[in-house]
Amino acid sequence: MDAREETYGLLAEFTTPGELVSAAQRARQDGWRRMDCYTPYPVEEAAEAIGFHRNMVPLITLIGGVAGLVSMFAFETWVSVWAYPLNIGGRPLFSWPAFLVPAFEWTILCAGLSAAIGMLAANGLPALYHPLFNAPNFCDGASTDKFFLCLEARDPKFDLTEAKKYLEGFHPVSVVEVKY
């Protein structure tokens, strides 16, 4: 927790996604683990370069969808068979084909909400404050046309002067220290 007092990490700015990806690949090869890339649009290669391959969003969505399907179908069955049985044209109380439509809709609804909320939760969003927003060049271009590599102070290899020298080896536009 002492790192929290001072430095979050070192932020290197690049102008093209290609430079960012090769820098991130090198950093990973050189043993850096606590790092992240920041891009104004999804760059799949950047995620691969920092060793991020799998995510939990599909599983969360599947669980949400199955929960929606089962709960709605069970609910319809309970309502129609036990809670409020109605004779509609002599059809059986458990007329399951008719129950499929709302159950299907609820599957989509629960799966979709799980995908959206699960994605935000896994990303730790909403998080209106983040130390990176303290870096002026980050606020100016991270969401427009600048590409960033951040080596975080949490990494055991992290040493402010060494890491700064290391990042400057990639010839970035700038390397700035990001404080909490």
Next chain:
Amino acid sequence: MPASEVKDDRMIDPATGEYLELAPGQSFRSVTEKVTRIVLSPATPLGWLALFGVGGALTILLLVALIWLFLVGTGIWGISQPVAWGFAIVNFVWWIGIGHAGTLISAILLLFKQRWRNSISRFAEAMTIFAVVCAGLFPLIHIGRPWLAYWLLPYPNAMYLWPQFRSPLMWDVFAILTYAIISVVFWYIGMVPDLSTMRDSAHGKFAQVAYGIAALGWRGSARHWMRYETALLLLAGLATPLVLSVHTVISFDFAVSVLPGWHSTIFPPYFVAGAIYSGMAMVVTLAIPLRKFYHLEELITTRHIDNMGKVMLAVGLIVAYGYGMEAFMAWYSASHWEAFTMWNRIFGPMGWSYWVLILCNLAIPLTTLWSRRLRTSIPFMFCISIVVNVGMWLERFVIVVGSVYRDFLPSAWGTYRATRWDYATYVGTLGLFIALFLLFVRFLPMIPISEMRAMLPAARIAPGRKKEAGD
């Protein structure tokens, strides 16, 4: 068409002869500024204000019509027996159909990797949401006692009553509720990264805080982007069956009944195709003035208009098949009632509506949309989009009213005449749609900026990789 025949050569891809989906010479910053300046400019265009005035006035007309309806009841409309479903249901089906093209563009074309959809997907989704708002209003005000609309939802109540899940009208509640929620979620999640761009480009404190809260603190981390892309793809995969199911369920409202003219198995595919037909037309109706007034021709190019023309042609042919199959089944079923309903639809007292519908939906668009020259002509496409919208409204009118005003017993025959309140409510929802859409255009980025960036040549990173491989 050889490139020499075309006025604007810069917009033609020399390799394929096709129009480009994005004008050449764009950079990350220029694309961003083209979209954000529309929202962040402190000056509201005069045309916007004028049109918003029209939309707002019509919205007030809608409010007046609704208040009168709440005070007096559905008797102010032209509905009676045998036509108990009048304009309200026609407008409901028409509006929800318009919404469907937005989901088609944002979800189905995303799954098919149609890159051209990127620049039009955001406002098409907004169109979906506002169309669903207008559509959802109609069943609610049509139920007679709208203040009890929550009875449609299954909730534990002191009356110990529960809804009847075998009814297509109940399925409708779930289909439309789900469609509305998923459309909003898909639209908002898709907008989060662009809202962060807005936050970073805004100058005023209020705008920074408002967009900052809406952007949820998005910072473009590579890990976040990957989860985000997965979630968006999953939402697209979920929205695709959803959009097909919504209009299918709406067609069940008709097809599950035993009325001649409604009791038909062709209804689900025919309704879905009709929905996409009218929705695509509405996207064209909105896209053409938007690109003109906001100078977005470099992002929404002739290619988009051309492609939407092609989609309209394809779904229009399915609609034509539906019309043909309806007429064929009326004869082939050997049912006296079916045959009479069809005859009455074409030659009866309201036969004019059928002929205008054939003219608007088949005769004009399906003969002209084959021509590339016409598809790439902006004024022509604008006119054709209006024609198809009128035609699709009439199609719903023919189905809803045309099938019931002369049913089994001649003694029970009636007619239908819409009252001024019917017209006021319909025109009022058009105003509500215009007003909501204008607010969206003024306050939110109407083109997905992050998706446009990914389409730029500068986004290719192959050279960097080669260098890496050579190391």
